Amino acid sequence: MSGPVEVEYTGVRELRGPLVVVEGVSGVGWDEFATIVLDSGERRHGLVLEVDRDLAVVQVLEDTAGMNRTGTRVAFSGSPMRIPVGAGWLGRVCNGRGEPADGGPPVLGGSYEAVGGAPINPVRREPPNEPVLTGVGAVDVLTTLVRGQKLPVFSAAGLPHLELAVQIAAQATCGGEPFAVVFAGMGLTHADTAFVRDGLATRSAARELVLFLNTADDPVIERLLTPRLALTVAEHLAFTEGRHVLVVMTDMTAYSEALREVSAARGEIPARRAYPGYLYSDLASLYERCGRIRGHPGSVTILPVLTMPAGDITHPVPDLTGYITEGQIVLSADVQAAGTYPPVDPLASLSRLMRKGAGAGRTRADHPAVAAQLIAALARSRQVAELADLIGRAALSPTDLRHLDLQDAFRDRFLAQGTDEDRSLDDSLDRAWEVLLTLPRSQLGMLPADLLDTHAPPRYEER
Structure with missing residues (x-):
């Protein structure tokens, strides 16, 4: 090494x-x-x-x-510390230190790279402008992931964040271009480790996946090394071999707690909630290793997953992650309680680079307008639902009742998806149109008239 x-x-x-x-x-x-x-x-x-x-x-x-x-x-x-890099990692399952856990020989490579990595020169950074499609409708339509972006998933205990991370890692594509996934699991139980390996077996067999799995009973120091190994392997696959690489890192809260434990052992003065004062810069040293480099065909996109203790979004880990990253996908206990998977809260979720990677020539020409109108309609539907709790449904106007219908249609016909269902972007956008057309035309002012004429069914105005 x-x-x-x-x-x-x-x-x-x-x-x-x-x-x-x-x-x-x-x-x-x-x-x-x-x-x-x-x-x-x-x-x-x-x-x-x-x-x-x-x-x-x-x-x-x-x-x-x-x-x-x-x-x-x-x-x-x-x-x-240096590790071998190259395509020899593809298809391999390793522990958090990069040692084989699949019974195979040690991974060899033509060259060695330092695990610490180096930041990308800002002058050579290429702005992200192409999508990574995950096959999850709520993500692809409303919070589009863009190549070179860092987009975290904010979750809480009991929510299916690991299921969502595995589903995205299994289904993500870059429109037929060379693609690979590097999955870094930190602090996983043995049951979770088996679930990850089973869920990603097909992609691993196709030599499109690298698995680093650190379990909860592994040494705490190893947890600090796992994401750095994953990013070092990903950088070589992307910037030397020309692949688009998605790095899924779960759970960054387990990583941060390991950092806190090591900091306490060193006798350092603790900061907020006993985390070290350098937690921000340490997380940034990981998240900022993603991007695209001018003159290189590949890209590194990061999807960190973290659990918010007690669902507190102001906890240091999600709080600092939000400062560094470009948006967030927030999972909701209320949506989960309604029996819907994935339990994404669309009004709390955001992809700040979505406009760079969506639209004509990238996804579909109607995508940005449909996403904006759907978010606006859902925001109005939530207000109406709160009003209905106060004054009752009988006092609502016909338009308000249509907004309540839209809320149900969104959950049942658009958001709900199987854990192994790979939904195409066209299918997801068509479902979004179906949900939007629950409302009368007067409530769809963010959609251009020509788009409405194209997608609205006959006699739409009379519904």
């Missing part, structure tokens, strides 16, 4: 949680890769978190369980 070993040290001063404090070091740098050899001969790996004069703090990827201060040797490589 790294370059040749240069210097070996035996002066282990302290073992503290997942950290090893080594004394007497010289010439060791931050983020340097280390190999730790136990007195039993077992080899473990680590990264340098901090250097202070002759002391180095090393985070052990496999944890410090079973280690003794005496008899432990630490060797520093002189370079950051």
Whole structure:
């Protein structure tokens, strides 16, 4: 995983949680890769978190369980952690450290890249302007995902965010262009891990998928490494091999809690809700690795999934994620309670780059207008539903009643979808039209007249 070993040290001063404090070091740098050899001969790996004069703090990827201060040797490589990159990752299932979990040989590549990565030069960034279609109607029509975008899914405990993440990873396409999915699971239960592997088996067999699966009982340090491995592999597939790559990362709250645990072990001063003060910059170092580079055909698109503790959108993880990313897909417990999947709240969800990737020549000419009109109609329907709770349905006008009908039609005929149903964009847009035509023409002022004439059925005005 790294370059040749240069210097070996035996002066282990302290073992503290997942950290090893080594004394007497010289010439060791931050983020340097280390190999730790136990007195039993077992080899473990680590990264340098901090250097202070002759002391180095090393985070052990496999944890410090079973280690003794005496008899432990630490060797520093002189370079950051590197992994092989290339198409050899496609079709493989690995643990959170990149080691095979499918019974196959270690992944080999023609070159090695540093796991830490590097930010894309803003001058060379290409603006996102083409869609990634997920096969999920609510996402494709109302919050279109664009190549090079970072669009998080905000969820809560008990909601099917993992099912949605797996469905998107299994169905996403880029209109016939070379495409791959890198799925990074963090803090998953063994049942969740089996669900992910089963749900993505077809795409994995087609060599269009890379799986990194960190389970809840794996060392906490590994959870910090998993998304960085995934992004390093994705960057090479995209910018060197010319593929469009979708990186699905779930659950970023589990990642942030691992960061908090390591920060506490280091004795750092905590910030809001005991998270480290650098949580924002740490999340940004992951999210900002997506994009398109001028002169390179590929792209990296990121779909991070996070659970909001107690459904609190002001919690530090969703709050800071919202500052960095370009919109959000919000899952709703109320929609879930109504028995609808996916339980997307359309009025709380937003894709800020949707206008760049939707419309004529990209999706369909009527797409932007239909999406805008549907959101406006749903907002009015929600107001009418609140009014009906106060004064009763009998006091509503005929137009208000039609808005209540639209709300039901939206949930039943547009939003509701099977967990393995791959819905085409044309089908999704046609369903959106069917829902909109529940309303009289006077309520569809955001749709051009020629579009209404084309899609409205005969005798529409008399309905």
